[in-house]
Amino acid sequence: xxxxxxxxxxxxxxxxxxxxxxxxxxxxxxxxxxxxxxxxxxxxxxxxxxxxxxxxxxxxxxxxxxxxxxxxxxxxxxxxxxxxxxxxxxxxxxxxxxxxxxxxxxxxxxxxxxxxxxxxxxxxxxxxxxxxxxxxxxxxxxxxxxxxxxxxxxxxxxxxxxxxxxxxxxxxxxxxxxxxxxxxxxxxxxxxxxxxxxxxxxxxxxxxxxxxxxxxxxxxxxxxxxxxxxxxxxxxxxxxxxxxxxxxxxxxxxxxxxxxxxxxxx
Numbered sequence: 130x131x132x133x134x135x136x137x138x139x140x141x142x143x144x145x146x147x148x149x150x151x152x153x154x155x156x157x158x159x160x161x162x163x164x165x166x167x168x169x170x171x172x173x174x175x176x177x178x179x180x181x182x183x184x185x186x187x188x189x190x191x192x193x194x195x196x197x198x199x200x201x202x203x204x205x206x207x208x209x210x211x212x213x214x215x216x217x218x219x220x221x222x223x224x225x226x227x228x229x230x231x232x233x234x235x236x237x238x239x240x241x242x243x244x245x246x247x248x249x250x251x252x253x254x255x256x257x258x259x260x261x262x263x264x265x266x267x268x269x270x271x272x273x274x275x276x277x278x279x280x281x282x283x284x285x286x287x288x289x290x291x292x293x294x295x296x297x298x299x300x301x302x303x304x305x306x307x308x309x310x311x312x313x314x315x316x317x318x319x320x321x322x323x324x325x326x327x328x329x330x331x332x333x334x335x336x337x338x339x340x341x342x343x344x345x346x347x348x349x350x351x352x353x354x355x356x357x358x359x360x361x362x363x364x365x366x367x368x369x370x371x372x373x374x375x376x377x378x379x380x381x382x383x384x385x386x387x388x389x390x391x392x393x394x395x
Contacts, residue, residue, distance in 0.1 A: 134290050136238040139259040140230055142287050146266040147226040150179065151219050153273040160215060164276045166369050172276050176218060179269050180225035181209045186262060187225075187232040190255045194241035233259050250297040250333060261298060264291045268367050288359035289321055295366045296325055296334040303331040304392035311352035311383060317359040324351065331392070353379040 134142070154160070160173040167175060188202035189195075212218045236242070238256030251257045267287045274280045283291065292315055310328035320339045325332060355362065357375040364370045372384050 133293075134260070134286070136233075136256055136259065138286075139256070139263055140233060142263045143230060143233075143259065143266055144226065146263065146270050146287065147179075147183075147222070150266060150270040150273055151222055153270065153277055154222075155215070155219060157273075157277050160218070162276045164272050166272045166275055172273060173213075173218075175269060175273055175276070176222055177209065177211050179266065180211065180222040181206055182265060183222075183225040183229040183262070184209075186258055187228040189244075190229075190232040190236050190240070190242050190258055192242065193236075194253075195243045198243050229262065246298050246301075248301070248303050249299075250301040251294070257298075260290070260294050263287050264294055264363070264367075267291065268363065268369065271364065271369060282358065282360035283363055285319055285359060288363050289317060289319055291363040292317060292321070292359055292366065293323060293334070293336070295363065296323055299366075300325055300332050300387075301334060302392040305329045305331060307390070308386055312350050313383065313387060314351040314354040315362055316354060316356045317362055318357065319359050321359070325387075327387070351379060353377060353381060353383045355384070 154172060154176055157172055160171060160176070162172045164170045164172060164175050170178075185198070185202050185206045188205070189198050192199045192202075212221050233255050236255040238254060238259070240255045241253055242255055242258060244251075244253045244257060246257075247253060251260070264287070267283050271280055271283060282288070296315070306327035306329065308327075310326075312327070313325040314322060314337065315325070316322045322337045322339055323334050324337050325334045355365070355372070355375050355377055357365065361370065361375055365372060365375055368388075372381060377384065
């Protein structure tokens with residue numbers, strides 16, 4: 130069974146995806162371009178969001194274990210002002226990413242910190258934060274590319290990790306599933322698969338072996354099985370593309386129930 134990405138790989142991917150994001154912004158005709166996947170946002174808004182998020186999480190990681198994000202970080206994010214001129218804005222964005230990377234390196238992967246996912250399957254650590262920030266940066270790079278009219282698939286490395294990261298962090302919950310118990314299988318074309326089980330005990334994800342998925346063994350345990358590239362699966366989970374862009378076996382209507390579910394506690 131494949132291992133999670135190591136902490137240095139996560140830091141590298143944050144840097145790589147941020148560099149790719151800045152390249153898209155630098156080449157865009159204007160910062161006022163609309164971002165179709167973030168309704169109401171311009172490319173400028175997207176830059177502000179990503180850079181502000183880097184600074185916010187740098188402060189959270191730097192503060193260590195806590196029951197809430199630092200008040201100063203919350204206030205700074207609410208009052209965030211960023212440069213209007215593109216070259217200066219890009220320099221600010223790069224500095225934001227470096228602040229985050231510096232805080233993560235200084236803390237180390239096992240250092241505790243506040244996160245918004247205390248009841249999930251992801252740890253409340255700097256390592257868990259780094260893993261999630263890879264996805265934030267990768268998906269928003271896709272958003273920026275789409276705003277420029279030239280979207281690209283997510284690179285395989287962050288995409289493969291991103292399917293599991295989303296299922297572990299966003300989907301996992303102890304809140305009871307309000308429908309008949311079932312399971313959702315997600316199969317990446319690159320050879321990795323996961324099962325999300327939902328029932329009265331909540332939602333939790335386990336890895337399943339690719340040979341099992343390929344042979345169809347235990348396929349009846351899943352109410353719906355979603356097949357696509359890792360990039361397509363991540364973009365579907367983040368609501369960037371629709372289910373009809375993927376191959377779905379079983380009851381596709383269950384995916385609508387999963388999408389609409391709002392657990393009381395995550």
